[in-house]
Amino acid sequence: AIQHSFVSRAQKPSQRSYNYVQPRASYKVAILGAAGGIGQPLALLIKMSPLVSTLKLYDVANVKGVAADLSHCNTPSQVFDFTGDKELASCLKDVNVVVIPAGVPRKPGMTRDDLFNINASIVKDLIEAVADNCPDAFIHIISNPVNSTVPIAAEVLKQKGVYDPKKLFGVTTLDVVRANTFVAQKKNLRLIDVDVPVVGGHAGITILPLLSKTKPSVAFTDEEVQELTVKIQNAGTEVVEAKAGAGSATLSMSYAAARFVESSLRALDGDSDVYECSYVQSNLTELPFFASRIKLGRNGVEALIKSELEGLTEYEQKALEALKPELKASIEKGINFVHKQP
Numbered sequence: 001a002i003q004h005s006f007v008s009r010a011q012k013p014s015q016r017s018y019n020y021v022q023p024r025a026s027y028k029v030a031i032l033g034a035a036g037g038i039g040q041p042l043a044l045l046i047k048m049s050p051l052v053s054t055l056k057l058y059d060v061a062n063v064k065g066v067a068a069d070l071s072h073c074n075t076p077s078q079v080f081d082f083t084g085d086k087e088l089a090s091c092l093k094d095v096n097v098v099v100i101p102a103g104v105p106r107k108p109g110m111t112r113d114d115l116f117n118i119n120a121s122i123v124k125d126l127i128e129a130v131a132d133n134c135p136d137a138f139i140h141i142i143s144n145p146v147n148s149t150v151p152i153a154a155e156v157l158k159q160k161g162v163y164d165p166k167k168l169f170g171v172t173t174l175d176v177v178r179a180n181t182f183v184a185q186k187k188n189l190r191l192i193d194v195d196v197p198v199v200g201g202h203a204g205i206t207i208l209p210l211l212s213k214t215k216p217s218v219a220f221t222d223e224e225v226q227e228l229t230v231k232i233q234n235a236g237t238e239v240v241e242a243k244a245g246a247g248s249a250t251l252s253m254s255y256a257a258a259r260f261v262e263s264s265l266r267a268l269d270g271d272s273d274v275y276e277c278s279y280v281q282s283n284l285t286e287l288p289f290f291a292s293r294i295k296l297g298r299n300g301v302e303a304l305i306k307s308e309l310e311g312l313t314e315y316e317q318k319a320l321e322a323l324k325p326e327l328k329a330s331i332e333k334g335i336n337f338v339h340k341q342p
């Protein structure tokens with residue numbers, strides 16, 4: 001048995017090894033937008049999972065080559081490619097997890113909300129197909145603006161009569177991955193030990209790392225809190241600017257998304273100790289959607305972890321109140337988009 005690489009040891013040391021000789025590969029995963037900057041490396045990482053039997057790749061372009069290439073890796077899963085509206089239904093049939101990175105990424109100077117006009121329609125159309133073909137699947141939304149695309153997906157699923165709030169997730173794992181990395185660097189900690197919960201949403205000030213809840217427990221000066229918080233919030237923009245027009249985070253994003261897929265599969269597989277942060281329907285605040293740590297189980301979200309929102313520092317409490325109007329507006333924008341459709 002070897003240690004699985006996607007999952008930070010800070011979360012669960014005891015049940016993290018898988019037997020590669022006799023893999024329990026039995027889950028079907030679909031990626032919609034599989035030929036893109038995120039889709040390709042994400043497909044590769046999922047192809048390495050010992051829990052996956054079938055990997056179904058869908059894109060409007062270039063997916064045949066990606067699938068042919070990937071299919072030569074001698075790992076357990078079989079790879080299939082699908083393209084065009086007509087093949088979307090067969091792509092989605094029987095899948096356990098659907099991951100959606102379809103859509104356009106940011107260019108320098110753009111906010112995630114600037115992507116709304118294009119990505120909102122893409123997510124709406126794809127979720128309609130998910131509702132028709134695999135309503136029981138876990139749905140992982142990566143396409144930005146996540147703060148709005150997740151409410152869009154919820155409304156579409158409601159209209160189709162198949163909404164299960166426990167199975168719809170906005171992928172915010174990259175914010176946690178970044179927070180863990182930056183805190184470990186700043187405090188000279190072993191990266192693998194660090195776990196920082198990140199709550200709120202996935203854009204600008206709505207990304208709120210709860211540094212006071214860092215494990216292992218570590219003290220920060222006020223300046224360090226301010227510096228780290230801003231660095232975590234701006235990390236995506238830092239990548240967009242460094243790529244100078246060639247897209248946004250794809251490699252770190254794929255790593256993060258693969259970790260969230262693996263956690264979901266472990267939960268589906270009966271591991272009773274799986275925790276991640278994700279943007280989900282929530283009653284932890286007055287907002288209908290909110291990212292927090294969640295416990296994952298066979299049926300999706302088993303619990304929202306409230307305790308991490310208790311006993312916040314004054315800085316965190318203020319930041320939490322400050323993010324609410326923006327997050328609320330993004331949620332409403334998503335909901336209104338679906339309802340004004342013909």
Ligand code: NAI
Pocket residue numbers: 032033034035036037038039058059060061101102103104105106115119122126141142143144145146171172174175202247248249250253
């Ligand atoms: P990309 O442009 O490289 O790839 C997007 C892919 O989606 C392309 O292959 C394209 O053909 C495909 N696509 C477009 N419309 C489609 C449709 N209707 N059905 C299926 N596929 C479709 O973009 P990249 O870099 O992969 O980013 C994808 C999305 O992920 C963007 O919206 C970006 O903002 C978001 N993102 C989210 C992050 C997060 O933390 N949640 C982090 C980084 C990016």
